[in-house]
Structures are given as C-alpha cells and as structure tokens.
Amino acid sequence: MDFFKVVSVGEGKDMIWENFKDYEFETEEVNILASINRVLAEDIISDIDVPDFNRSTVDGYAIKSSDSYGATDSIPTILNIVGEIKMGEEAKLTIRSGQAAYIPTGGMLPEGADGVIMIENSEKMDENTLLIYKPIVQGENIIFKGDDIKKGSLALKKGRKITPELMGVMAALGISKIKVFKKPRFYIISTGDEIIDMDQELTIGKIRDINSYALYGLIINLGGEVVGKAIIKDDYNLLRNEVDKALDLSDIVIISGGSSVGARDYTHKVIDSFNGRGVFVHGVSIKPGKPTLIGEGKGKLIFGLPGHPVSSIIVFKTFIENYIYKKLNMDYIMPRVNAVMDFNFPSSPGKVTYQMVKLNEIDGQYHAEPSFGKSGMISLLSQSQGYIIIEAHEEGVYKGETREVFLL
Amino acid sequence: MDFFKVVSVGEGKDMIWENFKDYEFETEEVNILASINRVLAEDIISDIDVPDFNRSTVDGYAIKSSDSYGATDSIPTILNIVGEIKMGEEAKLTIRSGQAAYIPTGGMLPEGADGVIMIENSEKMDENTLLIYKPIVQGENIIFKGDDIKKGSLALKKGRKITPELMGVMAALGISKIKVFKKPRFYIISTGDEIIDMDQELTIGKIRDINSYALYGLIINLGGEVVGKAIIKDDYNLLRNEVDKALDLSDIVIISGGSSVGARDYTHKVIDSFNGRGVFVHGVSIKPGKPTLIGEGKGKLIFGLPGHPVSSIIVFKTFIENYIYKKLNMDYIMPRVNAVMDFNFPSSPGKVTYQMVKLNEIDGQYHAEPSFGKSGMISLLSQSQGYIIIEAHEEGVYKGETREVFLL
Numbered sequence: 001m002d003f004f005k006v007v008s009v010g011e012g013k014d015m016i017w018e019n020f021k022d023y024e025f026e027t028e029e030v031n032i033l034a035s036i037n038r039v040l041a042e043d044i045i046s047d048i049d050v051p052d053f054n055r056s057t058v059d060g061y062a063i064k065s066s067d068s069y070g071a072t073d074s075i076p077t078i079l080n081i082v083g084e085i086k087m088g089e090e091a092k093l094t095i096r097s098g099q100a101a102y103i104p105t106g107g108m109l110p111e112g113a114d115g116v117i118m119i120e121n122s123e124k125m126d127e128n129t130l131l132i133y134k135p136i137v138q139g140e141n142i143i144f145k146g147d148d149i150k151k152g153s154l155a156l157k158k159g160r161k162i163t164p165e166l167m168g169v170m171a172a173l174g175i176s177k178i179k180v181f182k183k184p185r186f187y188i189i190s191t192g193d194e195i196i197d198m199d200q201e202l203t204i205g206k207i208r209d210i211n212s213y214a215l216y217g218l219i220i221n222l223g224g225e226v227v228g229k230a231i232i233k234d235d236y237n238l239l240r241n242e243v244d245k246a247l248d249l250s251d252i253v254i255i256s257g258g259s260s261v262g263a264r265d266y267t268h269k270v271i272d273s274f275n276g277r278g279v280f281v282h283g284v285s286i287k288p289g290k291p292t293l294i295g296e297g298k299g300k301l302i303f304g305l306p307g308h309p310v311s312s313i314i315v316f317k318t319f320i321e322n323y324i325y326k327k328l329n330m331d332y333i334m335p336r337v338n339a340v341m342d343f344n345f346p347s348s349p350g351k352v353t354y355q356m357v358k359l360n361e362i363d364g365q366y367h368a369e370p371s372f373g374k375s376g377m378i379s380l381l382s383q384s385q386g387y388i389i390i391e392a393h394e395e396g397v398y399k400g401e402t403r404e405v406f407l408l
Numbered sequence: 409m410d411f412f413k414v415v416s417v418g419e420g421k422d423m424i425w426e427n428f429k430d431y432e433f434e435t436e437e438v439n440i441l442a443s444i445n446r447v448l449a450e451d452i453i454s455d456i457d458v459p460d461f462n463r464s465t466v467d468g469y470a471i472k473s474s475d476s477y478g479a480t481d482s483i484p485t486i487l488n489i490v491g492e493i494k495m496g497e498e499a500k501l502t503i504r505s506g507q508a509a510y511i512p513t514g515g516m517l518p519e520g521a522d523g524v525i526m527i528e529n530s531e532k533m534d535e536n537t538l539l540i541y542k543p544i545v546q547g548e549n550i551i552f553k554g555d556d557i558k559k560g561s562l563a564l565k566k567g568r569k570i571t572p573e574l575m576g577v578m579a580a581l582g583i584s585k586i587k588v589f590k591k592p593r594f595y596i597i598s599t600g601d602e603i604i605d606m607d608q609e610l611t612i613g614k615i616r617d618i619n620s621y622a623l624y625g626l627i628i629n630l631g632g633e634v635v636g637k638a639i640i641k642d643d644y645n646l647l648r649n650e651v652d653k654a655l656d657l658s659d660i661v662i663i664s665g666g667s668s669v670g671a672r673d674y675t676h677k678v679i680d681s682f683n684g685r686g687v688f689v690h691g692v693s694i695k696p697g698k699p700t701l702i703g704e705g706k707g708k709l710i711f712g713l714p715g716h717p718v719s720s721i722i723v724f725k726t727f728i729e730n731y732i733y734k735k736l737n738m739d740y741i742m743p744r745v746n747a748v749m750d751f752n753f754p755s756s757p758g759k760v761t762y763q764m765v766k767l768n769e770i771d772g773q774y775h776a777e778p779s780f781g782k783s784g785m786i787s788l789l790s791q792s793q794g795y796i797i798i799e800a801h802e803e804g805v806y807k808g809e810t811r812e813v814f815l816l
Contacts, residue, residue, distance in 0.1 A: 032606070036625045050786060053612055057782055087642070088602030090612045104670070105715070106602055106784075108613045148785040156790055163816050164625025165789040168717050171621035172786045176606045194496030194514055198440070198584045204461055204498045205516045213579035217444045217572025234495070262512070307513070309576050333767065333774075333793065333815060335743030359741065366741075374465055376514075377556040378458060378580045381573040382564055385741065407741060408571050 004282030008392065009318060009352045012284045016294060016323050019277060020301050025251065025327065026182045032170055035162045037223060038180035039328045044156040046173050049146035054109035058141045061100040061122055061130055062091075062113035068135040076131035081124070085110060100130045109142055116141035149173070159329025161223075181328050184224040187246035188212045190231045190256045191239060191263055192307065197231055210378060211256040211305070211312045218316050222324055224252075234263050240270045247274065247298040252320065255304045256312055257291075264291055267304040271295040279304075285392065287353045289315040308376045314354045314387070336404045337386070339366035345397035347390045355397075356384035357405055368405050384408060412690030416800065417726060417760045420692045424702060424731050427685060428709050433659065433735065434590045440578055443570045445631060446588035447736045452564040454581050457554035462517035466549045469508040469530055469538055470499075470521035476543040484539040489532070493518060508538045517550055524549040557581070567737025569631075589736050591633040595654035596620045598639045598664045599647060599671055600715065605639055618786060619664040619713070619720045626724050630732055632660075642671050648678045655682065655706040660728065663712045664720055665699075672699055675712040679703040687712075693759045693800065697723040716784045722762045722795070744812045745794070747774035753805035755798045763805075764792035765813055776813050792816060 007015065027041040056062065063079060071077040079100040083093045085107040093101060095112035103109070103116055118141065121134040149155050155173060160166060162180070170178060190212045196202065197209050209231055216226050227249050232239050239255070246253045255267050272278035274297030281294035288311040293304030303320065305312040325332045339359060347353055357368040371384040386405040390397060397403065415423065435449040464470065471487060479485040487508040491501045493515040501509060503520035511517065511524055526549065529542040557563050563581060568574060570588070578586060598620045604610065605617050617639055624634050635657050640647050647663070654661045663675050680686035682705030689702035696719040701712030711728065713720040733740045747767060755761055765776040779792040794813040798805060805811065 032621060033624060036628050048610065051615065052610060055615075055784075057784055087600060088613050106600070106615065143782050143785065147782070148787050149790075162625075164622045164629060165717075165721065165792065165816050167625040168618045168622030168721075169786050169790045171606060172616050172618045174606060174610060174616055192495060192514070198579060198582060202456065202460060202582060205496050207459065207463075207514065208580050208582055210576045210580045213440060214572045214576030216441060217570075217575040220444050221572060309573075313573065313576075331793075333745055335815060336745060337741055337743075338746060338812065374551050374555070376465055377551065378577050379556050382557075382577045384573065385739075404746065407743060408573050 006283035006285050006290065007281055008285050012281050012294065012319060013322055015280055016301065016319060017326065019280065019296055020323065020327070023251070023299070023301070023327065025184060027179050028182050029177045029179055032167060032176050032178060035170070035178050035180060036164065036167060038162050038178075039223065039330055040156060040158050040160045040162065040178065041181045042179045043154055043158050044170070044173065044175065046149045046151055046153055046155045048173065049151045050149040050172055051143055051147070052145060054145055055143045056103045056105060056107050056109060056116045056141060057143055058116055058118045059105050060103060060116045060118045060141060061132070062095055062103045062110050062116050063100045063132070063136075064095060064097055064113060065115035065136050065138045065140065067097055068115070068117060068132055071132050071135050073133050076123070076133050079130045079132060081128050081130050114138050114142075159331065161330055161332065184222075184252060184324055185227045185250040186219045186224050187228040187250040187253045188215050188226060188230075188256065189239070189242055189246060189253065191234060191267065192257075193234045195231050210309050211307070214309055214313055214381070215254060215256065215316060218313065222321055224324070234266060236266050236269060239266055240273055243270050243297070243302070244274075247300045247302075251300060253300060253302045254316075255302065257304050257307050263307070264293070264304070268293055271297055271302050271304065274298050284315070285351045286314065286318065287348050287351045289318070289354075292319075294319065309378060310356060310380050335407045337366050337407060338402055339368040339405045341388075341397050341399055341401050341403055342367050342369045343397065344399045345370060345390070347394050347396040350392050352392050353390040354387050355390065356380050356387050358383050359385045359405060366405070368403075414691035414693050414698065415689055416693050420689050420702065420727060421730055423688055424709065424727060425734065427688060427704055428731065428735070431659070431707070431709070431735065433592060435587050436590050437585045437587055440575060440584050440586060443578070443586050443588060444572065444575060446570050446586075447631065447738055448564060448566050448568045448570065448586065449589045450587045451562055451566050452578070452581065452583065454557045454559055454561055454563045456581065457559045458557040458580055459551055459555070460553060462553055463551045464511045464513060464515050464517060464524045464549060465551055466524055466526045467513050468511060468524045468526045468549060469540070470503055470511045470518050470524050471508045471540070471544075472503060472505055472521060473523035473544050473546045473548065475505055476523070476525060476540055479540050479543050481541050484531070484541050487538045487540060489536050489538050522546050522550075567739065569738055569740065591631060592660060592732055593635045593658040594627045594632050595636040595658040595661045596623050596634060596638075596664065597647070597650055597654060597662065599642060599675065600665075601642050603639050618717050619715070622717055622721055622789070623662060623664065623724060626721065630729055632732070642674060644674050644677060647674055648681055651678050651705070651710070652682075655708045655710075659708060661708060661710045662724075663710065665712050665715050671715070672701070672712065676701055679705055679710050679712065682706050692723070694722065694726065695756050695759045695761045697726070697762075700727075702727065717786060718764060718788050743815045745774050745815060746810055747776040747813045749805050749807055749809050749811055750775050750777045751805065752807045753778060753798070755802050755804040758800050760800050761798040762795050763798065764788050764795050766791050767793045767813060774813070776811075
C-alpha cells in the first residue's frame with residue numbers, strides 16, 4: 001500500500017512531459033512507398049517550383065486575353081489558329097495578338113499567351129480559324145510557375161503524419177527518400193501468477209493474457225513497434241530482471257499489472273530500483289485506470305498499467321498516445337463521430353470517466369448506448385466501437401444530448 | 409467525346425454493387441499478432457466459457473452472502489477465516505456458514521461462497537477472525553463462469569475490422585490463428601505523355617506522377633495491397649497491354665487518367681476491349697471527379713480516374729472504399745471531427761461537392777477554412793486535414809454552422 005497523492009489526468013501528462021521532453025527518438029530514412037503513416041522528422045523545403053512551367057488547367061486555346069475582350073455568343077471574336085501544344089513537350093511557338101494555339105489540360109503555356117479559353121467557349125471553324133464566344137481575364141485557366149509551391153518554400157512541416165495525400169505531395173516534389181522518426185520501441189510485460197499465454201493449456205484458476213495483445217495492437221496503430229513481450233510471475237526478482245532487459249531494448253516499458261495489491265507493490269519496487277527517478281505518478285484520478293504507476297528507470301519511461309483490459313487501454317490512450325504525439329510534434333486529431341446518447345450516466349466527481357459505448361446508425365444519425373459489464377469483462381471490448389470522455393467537472397451524460405464518441 | 413448519361417453518386421455505387429456483389433475476395437489464415445486492421449472472414453464462436461470459473465472482481469473475502477445480512481459499522485459480523493485462495497490456483501476449500509477465505513482480484517471463488525466482501529469493508533482482527541461492516545448481496549463482486557462470453561456463443565461477427573480491442577478478445581478466447589480476407593489486390597496505371605516517375609529528370613513540359621503515390625497510400629490504409637504500378641504513354645496499344653496484364657494480377661485496376669479528352673477516350677476504349685461489360689459508368693455528378701469511368705473487364709473492376717490528384721482521391725474514397733467496405737461486410741465508421749465553418753460556400757446544384765479544408769483548433773473547438781487553389785494544385789493536399797461533403801440537395805455551407813469534417 002502506498003499513501004502518495006493521486007494526480008489529475010492533466011498533472012499526469014505534465015509530469016511525463018517534464019521528465020521526458022528531452023528524450024531522443026531517433027530518425028531514419030525510408031522510401032516514399034514505405035512512408036505511409038510514419039511521422040516526418042524534418043521540414044521539407046521544395047527545391048523546385050511547382051509547377052515548373054506555366055500550365056493550362058483546361059483543354060482549350062492559349063491566347064492573349066486582351067484579344068477576347070468584348071467577345072459574346074452573338075458577336076464572337078475571330079482568331080487565327082497557329083499551332084498545337086503537345087502534352088509533355090516544350091511549347092516552342094509564340095502567340096501574338098490575333099492568334100491562338102490548341103492546348104490540352106496540363107500543357108505548357110506558349111510564350112506571348114496570358115490566358116486559356118475553354119474549348120466549350122470556342123468553336124473551331126476550320127484548320128486555321130477559331131471563334132471565341134466569351135472574354136477571359138488575364139491568367140484565366142492557368143497555373144503559373146511556382147503558383148502551387150515556390151522553390152525554397154516550406155512544403156511540409158516536421159511532425160506531419162504521412163497521409164496518402166502527403167505521399168502525393170512528396171511525389172510531386174520528387175522526394176523519394178524521407179527522414180522519419182524511427183518507430184518508438186515498446187516492451188510489454190504481463191505480470192501475474194494466474195496469467196498464461198495463448199499456447200498454454202487453460203487450467204482451472206488461470207486466465208489468458210489479454211492485455212499484451214490489445215496493447216500490441218494499440219502500439220502498432222500508434223506507429224510503434226513491439227520489441228519484446230513476456231509473461232512474468234508475481235516475483236520481485238523475476239520482474240526486475242525482465243524490466244532490466246526491457247529498458248535496454250526499448251524506449252518505453254509497459255508492465256501490465258496483476259491488479260492485486262501485492263502485484264502493484266512489486267511493480268512499484270521494481271520501477272524504483274534502477275537508481276533513477278523511480279515512480280513519479282502513483283495513481284491517477286481517471287475511471288477506470290486509477291491504480292496506474294508512471295516512472296523512470298535507466299532514462300526510460302515505465303508504465304505500470306492496471307490489470308483490467310479496459311483500464312489498460314484507456315490509460316494507454318490517455319498517457320502514452322498523448323506523450324508520443326506531443327514528442328513527435330504531431331498535430332494529431334482523434335477520430336470521432338457525433339452520436340445521440342441513448343442513456344443517462346452519472347459522472348464520478350473529480351475524476352475523468354471513460355465509458356465504452358456501442359454505436360448504432362439510425363437514419364444516418366449515430367446513437368450510442370453504454371457497453372455495460374462487470375469490471376474486467378472482455379465483452380466490453382467486443383461490443384464497443386468507441387468511448388465517451390466525461391470530464392471531471394461535468395455532471396454526467398443526459399439522455400438525448402449529442403456528444404463526441406471517440407472511435408476505437 | 410461520349411454522350412452517355414452522368415449518374416448520381418448513389419447510382420454509381422449501386423451499379424458497382426450490381427456488377428460485383430458476387431466477386432470473391434479470397435481468405436487466408438494469419439497469426440493474431442499479424443491480424444491488426446485485417447477483416448474477419450468468419451464468425452468467431454467461443455469454444456470456452458469466459459471466465460471458465462467463478463472469479464472475484466476485487467481483493468476481499470469469499471463468504472456466504474447471507475452471513476453478511478445486518479452487518480453495519482457499529483455492529484459488524486464476525487466470521488472465521490479458514491484459508492486463502494491463491495492466484496492462478498484452483499480453490500480447494502469449501503466455505504460454510506460463518507466462514508471466510510481471503511481471495512485476490514481474479515481469484516477463483518471457492519465452493520460454498522456466493523459473494524465477496526471487499527477488503528475495505530472488512531477488518532482482519534487476527535489470523536482467524538474477520539469483522540465485516542457491510543452486507544453484500546448474492547453474486548456481489550463475482551463474475552460467474554460464462555458471464556462474459558458463453559461457450560458456443562457468437563463472440564465476433566464476420567466483417568469486423570480487427571482493432572487492438574478485438575485482438576484482446578481473440579487472445580481471451582485462445583484464438584491464435586484467424587481467418588481474414590486476403591488484402592484486395594490493386595494495380596495502378598498512370599497514363600499521360602507528360603507523366604514521369606520520381607527517378608526521371610523533370611524536363612520542361614513534364615510533370616511528376618503524383619496520383620499513383622497518393623492512391624498507393626489510400627490502398628494501404630484501406631487494407632489493400634498494390635501488386636503493380638506503371639506509367640503508360642497515351643497510346644491505345646500500350647495501355648491495353650498493361651491493363652490486360654493488370655487484370656490477371658489484381659482484383660481492381662485503377663487507371664489514373666490523363667485528364668485530356670483524348671486520354672479519356674483511350675481509357676474508355678481499353679476498358680471496353682475485354683469482351684466484358686465494358687464501361688458502365690460514364691461520368692458521375694460529383695465535384696470534383698465528374699469524368700470518372702467505371703467498368704468491367706475479365707470479371708474485374710476497372711476505374712478510370714480523373715487526372716487531378718484531389719479528384720482521384722475523392723473518387724477513390726467515394727466508390728472504391730465504399731465497395732470494399734460493403735463487400736467485406738465491414739461496419740466501418742468514417743473518422744471525422746466536428747468543426748465550425750469559417751466560410752460561406754455555394755453548392756453545385758445536382759452534384760455532390762467535396763471541399764478540402766484546413767482545420768484549426770481554437771479553445772478546444774475545431775474551425776474549418778476551405779483549402780482554395782486552382783484545380784490540380786498539390787498544395788490543396790498539403791494544407792488540408794479533411795474534407796466536407798455538400799450533398800446534391802443542399803444549398804451550400806453557411807459561415808458559423810457546425811458540420812462534420814471527414815479526416816484525410
């Protein structure tokens with residue numbers, strides 16, 4: 001039993017940041033095709049103008065815009081067709097007043113021209129004669145050189161998560177290798193005399209290791225990698241040896257605890273045993289997840305997560321995801337959906353409460369109902385698509401109100 | 409030029425479904441640790457009870473609940489401590505009236521007991537004597553055998569995307585190998601005389617292939633794989649040969665078009681040349697993305713996407729993601745966030761309009777402003793975090809209203 005103060009969620013996040021804001025996550029270079037969902041570890045400055053020539057955005061005719069002034073359906077302007085711009089080729093002709101040249105979408109604007117009249121607003125009378133039925137303004141239907149991205153300008157900021165769209169941007173800039181943060185390395189240790197792994201026989205009194213699998217998935221989806229995974233009996237020396245090894249191999253060690261008092265004591269002592277700061281968060285006012293331990297050993301971040309699956313998932317999302325996003329400078333937006341609450345639910349005064357919910361779509365509107373179940377039930381996980389967060393100052397959830405449901 | 413009818417987004421989705429609802433996506437078995445974000449290809453029926461024994465959810469004493477009736481702080485009930493249940497071990501003792509045994513969270517309930525009194529509501533006077541200060545009801549603080557998941561019951565439905573939480577559920581059920589749908593195989597062909605790949609020199613008039621990289625990322629995030637990727641000049645025979653090869657290797661072929669009329673004609677003819685249904689969607693009332701072609705050849709789905717990056721991304725999300733989710737039975741929820749619109753924006757009557765937006769968080773509330781730019785600009789992609797959908801029947805976006813922004 002310890003008698004330390006339980007901290008708020010905000011205080012807990014601040015304490016992690018204070019202790020680990022200077023922790024270095026290494027970087028590596030990856031090929032663009034392998035970069036999806038990685039995090040940019042450098043600003044990307046464009047070394048070209050995009051586009052690198054004046055380009056038409058439509059199929060039409062390149063002209064001098066002043067030639068089109070006054071053109072109408074009834075009194076079209078007549079221009080002389082002097083040639084055709086080919087896709088992917090340099091435009092070698094020059095447009096003078098009274099002249100026009102066919103140009104495809106993406107084609108290079110010829111010298112002298114300062115606008116493109118869309119094909120729909122013109123009519124080709126014969127090989128050499130074009131009628132135009134509408135005036136255009138200077139620059140109409142053209143992207144000028146560097147209009148999109150200027151040479152030397154900041155194209156993408158460090159910390160951006162590489163989406164499909166950003167892959168397109170990097171391709172446009174001709175960047176085939178990208179400096180990204182290495183995947184944060186995690187080591188997961190499940191503790192408990194009752195815990196057995198997948199391949200062991202489920203004898204009476206034992207339960208299967210659930211948390212390390214859920215945590216494994218959370219780590220992958222966060223963009224991390226799992227460098228080790230172990231199940232350790234409730235024994236101080238066994239646990240200390242495993243954590244010692246884990247600290248050498250990983251950036252962050254997660255001890256997924258037995259939820260009994262004894263198991264928590266072992267974990268606490270082990271975290272304190274590396275001549276570092278030891279445990280600096282001794283419990284958090286979060287529900288579920290209160291008996292969370294957060295500490296430091298050998299310069300690495302160590303979490304002692306509660307044994308119940310839902311608790312350990314919530315604490316992972318609240319603290320570990322938050323730290324990684326902040327540390328890698330990511331402007332991450334938590335995916336969510338609006339839903340009508342089909343239930344009343346009381347808050348726990350002074351605590352941030354996470355409640356798992358099921359979502360149903362009714363006439364294009366999502367409705368949420370709580371996934372109830374006794375503590376530790378895994379059906380809470382199989383039935384839920386998301387969770388709501390009830391802040392410490394809130395009174396609770398009222399039936400009929402619309403809230404944000406964060407997606408699992 | 410073709411004179412076929414442009415269809416609505418809904419009609420387009422229906423026509424794809426009609427033609428490809430019976431297309432078979434194969435299945436494969438994967439290890440649980442490799443299953444994250446894959447899609448279940450079978451119902452999972454539990455072959456065990458979870459838990460498989462009556463389990464305590466707290467640290468406390470296993471008792472007969474009737475012994476606790478009437479217990480209060482001032483008049484506690486006195487019970488005789490007859491033993492201790494060890495974690496992970498079978499409970500071998502039997503509780504009779506007047507008796508109690510220590511039980512940790514997760515411990516197996518001994519025979520005779522029908523409730524657990526929390527340690528906080530009791531006091532151990534000596535090795536053999538326990539005072540209890542509160543009554544408990546039958547079943548209090550116990551999960552009974554099968555309470556969570558019953559043997560023989562449906563634990564997870566076919567079509568569920570495997571989240572971290574579902575990995576936990578499968579671990580609890582002892583399922584180490586899971587039948588999932590094979591990743592849908594895509595082949596991406598970029599067409600256009602002006603298009604060059606990353607490693608080629610950017611000479612005047614050329615532009616780099618952007619779409620195939622953005623599409624690559626979209627395919628990976630959709631859970632698919634890219635089995636081939638090519639850039640083909642605007643030439644019927646070259647394109648037909650490549651599509652022919654692509655149809656043999658993949659489930660879905662994407663031709664990312666030159667946006668000029670000529671390029672679209674080639675694509676149309678090629679799709680029609682495989683003695684199949686050919687092109688069955690000749691344009692969609694969607695903005696951007698109107699000149700989309702959708703067809704069938706050799707029994708495979710073929711898309712002719714517009715050349716502009718934003719258009720091709722929008723069409724991919726609208727039709728390809730929708731088809732895959734529906735086909736694999738997935739109850740997918742598009743990630744989104746609520747945002748205040750900081751702009752007025754007109755709709756295009758009769759068309760579904762997609763508008764890319766930038767998101768800013770101000771005092772915990774997201775605000776959206778439109779990413780404007782001329783058609784085809786890649787900075788539209790680098791600046792946007794999401795997009796809004798303005799339905800065909802809507803009048804537009806009003807400044808100050810709150811809408812859902814779908815995240816990129």
